Each structure stands twice: as structure tokens, then as C-alpha cells.
Amino acid sequence: MSDIYFSQIREDSLVEREISRIVRPQKVLVVGSGGCTAFSIxxxxxxxxxxxxxxxxxxxxIxxxxxxxxxxxxxxxxxxIGETKCDNRGEMYEEMAEELPEYARHFWKLHRSEIEMGINHCGINERFYRFIGENICRNVYDETVWNQLFSAKNLAEQQRFYEEYLTTAQWRTAVKILLSKTTHLQFFPSFMFKNASEHDFGNFFLSQFEKEVKTRPIHNNYFLSQILFSTYLYxxxxxxxxxxxxxxxxxxxRNIDKMFIYPMSIQNLLEKENSIDAFYLSxxxxxxxxxxxxxxxxxxxxxKSANSVLIFRNMLSTSILPDRFIRDEELSLRCETLERSMLYQKITVGQFV
Ligand SMILES: C[S@@+](CC[C@H](N)C(=O)[O-])C[C@H]1O[C@@H](n2cnc3c(N)ncnc32)[C@H](O)[C@@H]1O
Incomplete structure (x- = not known):
């Protein structure tokens, strides 16, 4: 069996929650990843x-x-899950093990050390971000500098922070090296980057980060605090x-029994499904x-059901869907303003007609 890549989702479920609030779907298909979006809707x-x-x-x-x-x-x-200290995760696991499906029990039997470490930190992506965050805090700016950004009272203060710290050659060079294709390949398989060149991610993140710091409040951006310190902002x-x-x-x-987990492709699952009101496709x-x-x-x-809605994100590239797909410009823009993860250039909300 493969490894866990994503212990947590680096997508802002504010987006899916907002669309659920508007559309009120009864039956939703959501991509699993670390489960955060599925649990949050x-x-x-x-x-x-x-x-x-x-x-x-x-x-x-999940x-x-x-x-x-x-x-x-x-x-x-x-x-x-490893968000606070604990010395009996193994025993806690034993309390639940019997209730897991066979494949999941088998997986965790082979990955006990990940349970001991805390399953919210065991993904390859989490290892990658720890590497990035520790390097930045050790070699570029430490926690005291970043805390100035998190405690900024308004956008003007954030913009001053940007000019002082995020325009320097030291910062820009570090980001480019840490987010280069070469660094990614130390953690992830090459098929994930076959269309990316050496500095696509570094350049992309620099421009996304600039937009975020200059135009949106940072004080509750847990995606940034996860990258830098591996913590949420409780x-x-x-x-x-x-x-x-x-x-x-x-x-x-209260609602956990409404959730069903399928270890298969979207295509295979949908072969047997109908009447789905919303597709949250990561x-x-x-x-x-x-x-x-x-x-x-x-x-x-x-x-899909008659008025079904679909959400998907794009990181470096964009996706053109068949002609029958109509993008809802207003909702898509609204979702783009909600997203704080800084990892997507585009969010699309729309319908197949
Ligand atoms: C698309 S990836 C992206 C990760 C995501 N942006 C995040 O921050 O967690 C999310 C998950 O989609 C799964 N996935 C990719 N293509 C899929 C497909 N066709 N059917 C089902 N799952 C798929 C991957 O295994 C992965 O765990």
C-alpha cells in the first residue's frame, strides 16, 4: 500500500462550507486527502x-x-492526532482498532510509529513543510519576526512587514531553493512534477504570498502557521x-454516521452513484x-442531480472542462477571496448543464 501524502488538507474548507451554505446539498462527493474538508462539511x-x-x-x-x-x-x-502532547496514543488506538475496516487496520499495523508521532503530522507533505518551516525559521527569519506578521493589526502594518522582510534577496533566494523542483523531488514522486520547471513553485509561492500579505488579514491564516511552525491558530x-x-x-x-469512505477512484465510485448534489473535487x-x-x-x-454544483482548484495550471460546464463567475470569485492556503491560482465553481 502507498504512503500517506497528506495528513492535513492544504485547501481552505471555508470555500466548501460557503458553497454548502448557499446550495444546501443533501448528498456530496468530496475528495478525501487528509479528511479536513469532508469532516468540516x-x-x-x-x-x-x-x-x-x-x-x-x-x-x-480518514x-x-x-x-x-x-x-x-x-x-x-x-x-x-498529535496537536497536543500525549503519551498513550498506542493505547488510544487499541480502543478503536477493532472498529476499523480490515484494510485500514492492516495499514496501521504496519505504521504504528506514525500513530505514536500523531497522525496529523505523518504525511509526506507534512514532512516537506516541516523541512521548509524549520529551514526558514533557522536560517532566514525566526519566530519573533513572523509573530510581528501574525500580530499585525491592519493591512498597512502587513504591507510594511512585506517591504521590510519579504523583498530581500535573502528571503527570495531561500524560497526559491526550498520550493524548487529539486527540493520537492526529495519528498515527492516525479510524476507529480512532470510539467513543472525548476522554479515554478518558488516563483508561484512568492507571488501568492505577496498577494496574501498585502491584501488579506494574516492573523488567522493557519495555512501559513502550519508551514512555518506546524501549528494551527487555536x-x-x-x-x-x-x-x-x-x-x-x-x-x-452528531453527523459522523453520514460519512462513507471509499478507497477507490472518483471514476469507479461514480459508476454506481447517482443524485449527487455537490462535487468537491480538490x-x-x-x-x-x-x-x-x-x-x-x-x-x-x-x-449528478439536476442542479448539482462542482468545485475544483488549480495550482500552477488551469483546466478546461467540456463545453457543458458553465463557470459561475461570481461564486468562483467569492471562493477565491475566501481561500487562504495560497496554493491555488484559480478556484472554479460551476455546473454541468
Ligand atoms: C488531488 S490531491 C491534492 C492534495 C490537496 N490539494 C491537499 O491539500 O490535500 C488530493 C487527493 O486526491 C487523490 N486523488 C487524485 N486523483 C484522484 C481520483 N481520480 N480519484 C480519487 N482520488 C484522487 C489523491 O490520492 C490525494 O490524496
Whole structure:
């Protein structure tokens, strides 16, 4: 079985929550990854969440988070996943192990050290971001400098921070090296970067980061604090994924039985599904070739309900979908203004007609 790539999702579920609030879907398909979006949309008003990931390791992770939500209080859940200190994660796992599906139990039997470490930190992506954050804090600017940015009171203060710290050759060179294709390839398989050149990610992040710091409040940007310090911002509104807030955790606990986890491709799952009101597709089209993209679209068309909505993100490239797809400009722009992860150049919300 493959490894876990994403312990946490680096996509802002404010986007999917906003669309769910507007569209009120009953049945949703959501890409699994680290599970944060699926758990954060599991509200009282929804009937079914189909959470799908072609990587069974991601599904084993989501199954374990699901079981832990059922078993533990929020504080114990945070300890178990590695957000706070804990010296009995192994015992906590044993309490739940029997309830996991066979494939997930088998996965965790082979990955006990990841349970001990805390499953919110065990992904390859998390290892990559720890490497980036530790390097930046050790060699470029330490925590005291970054805390000035997180405690900035307004955009003018953030802009002054930008001019002072983020225009220097030291910062720009460090980002380019740390986010180069060469560095990525130390952590990720090459197929993920076949269309990227050496400095695409570094240049992209520099411009995304500039936009974020100059134009949007940073104080609750937990994506940035995760990159720099591997922590959420518990003391701030929207400083953690919704399901990790006291209110969100109670809601997901109440609704956890509405969530179904499928270790398979979207295409395979949709072969047997229908009446889906919303498709929250992460950035899967960045991962698919033209044939894969076409097959996902044709399955979506076949499995959708009458007014079904679709969301997808694009990182470096953009995706053109078949003519039957109509982008909702207003909603797409609204979602782009909500997204704080800085990793996507475009978010598309729309419908197949
Ligand atoms: C598209 S990736 C991107 C990661 C994401 N941006 C994040 O921050 O977590 C998310 C997940 O999609 C899964 N995936 C990619 N293509 C898929 C497909 N056709 N069907 C099901 N899952 C897919 C991958 O295994 C991965 O775990």
C-alpha cells in the first residue's frame, strides 16, 4: 500500500462550507486527502458525504480520524492526532482498532510509529513543510519576526512587514531553493512534477504570498502557521479547520454516521452513484491527464442531480472542462477571496448543464 501524502488538507474548507451554505446539498462527493474538508462539511443539514480517495493510505487515515471522533472528546482527539502532547496514543488506538475496516487496520499495523508521532503530522507533505518551516525559521527569519506578521493589526502594518522582510534577496533566494523542483523531488514522486520547471513553485509561492500579505488579514491564516511552525491558530476565529473547533467538533460527532469512505477512484465510485448534489473535487484535475479529466467529467455528468454544483482548484495550471460546464463567475470569485492556503491560482465553481 502507498504512503500517506497528506495528513492535513492544504485547501481552505471555508470555500466548501460557503458553497454548502448557499446550495444546501443533501448528498456530496468530496475528495478525501487528509479528511479536513469532508469532516468540516459534515453538518446537520447534510444527508450523505461520500469521501473518496484513490490512495487507500489516505482512506486509512480518514477512517482512523473518523473512529477517533466517535470515541474521544475534542481535547483527547487533538492529543491523539498529535496537536497536543500525549503519551498513550498506542493505547488510544487499541480502543478503536477493532472498529476499523480490515484494510485500514492492516495499514496501521504496519505504521504504528506514525500513530505514536500523531497522525496529523505523518504525511509526506507534512514532512516537506516541516523541512521548509524549520529551514526558514533557522536560517532566514525566526519566530519573533513572523509573530510581528501574525500580530499585525491592519493591512498597512502587513504591507510594511512585506517591504521590510519579504523583498530581500535573502528571503527570495531561500524560497526559491526550498520550493524548487529539486527540493520537492526529495519528498515527492516525479510524476507529480512532470510539467513543472525548476522554479515554478518558488516563483508561484512568492507571488501568492505577496498577494496574501498585502491584501488579506494574516492573523488567522493557519495555512501559513502550519508551514512555518506546524501549528494551527487555536485562539483565532477560523484559525483551525471548522471540525477542530468546539462547535464544529460537536456537529461532526452528531453527523459522523453520514460519512462513507471509499478507497477507490472518483471514476469507479461514480459508476454506481447517482443524485449527487455537490462535487468537491480538490485539485484532482491538476493530477489527471486529458483522458482522466474527461472520464471524471463524464462520470460526474452521469451521477449528478439536476442542479448539482462542482468545485475544483488549480495550482500552477488551469483546466478546461467540456463545453457543458458553465463557470459561475461570481461564486468562483467569492471562493477565491475566501481561500487562504495560497496554493491555488484559480478556484472554479460551476455546473454541468
Ligand atoms: C488531488 S490531491 C491534492 C492534495 C490537496 N490539494 C491537499 O491539500 O490535500 C488530493 C487527493 O486526491 C487523490 N486523488 C487524485 N486523483 C484522484 C481520483 N481520480 N480519484 C480519487 N482520488 C484522487 C489523491 O490520492 C490525494 O490524496
Amino acid at each position: 459534515l453538518t446537520d443539514t447534510i444527508n450523505q458525504v461520500l469521501c473518496v480517495d484513490v490512495n487507500p493510505a489516505q482512506c486509512a487515515l 477512517e482512523l480520524k473518523k473512529a477517533a471522533i466517535q470515541h474521544f472528546s475534542l481535547n483527547d482527539f487533538l492529543s491523539f 485562539d483565532h476565529v477560523e484559525g483551525v479547520p471548522f471540525y477542530l473547533t468546539p462547535e464544529g467538533y460537536e456537529e461532526v460527532k 485539485n484532482v484535475f491538476d493530477w489527471a491527464d486529458e483522458k482522466g479529466k474527461a472520464s471524471i467529467c463524464s462520470r460526474v455528468i452521469q451521477a
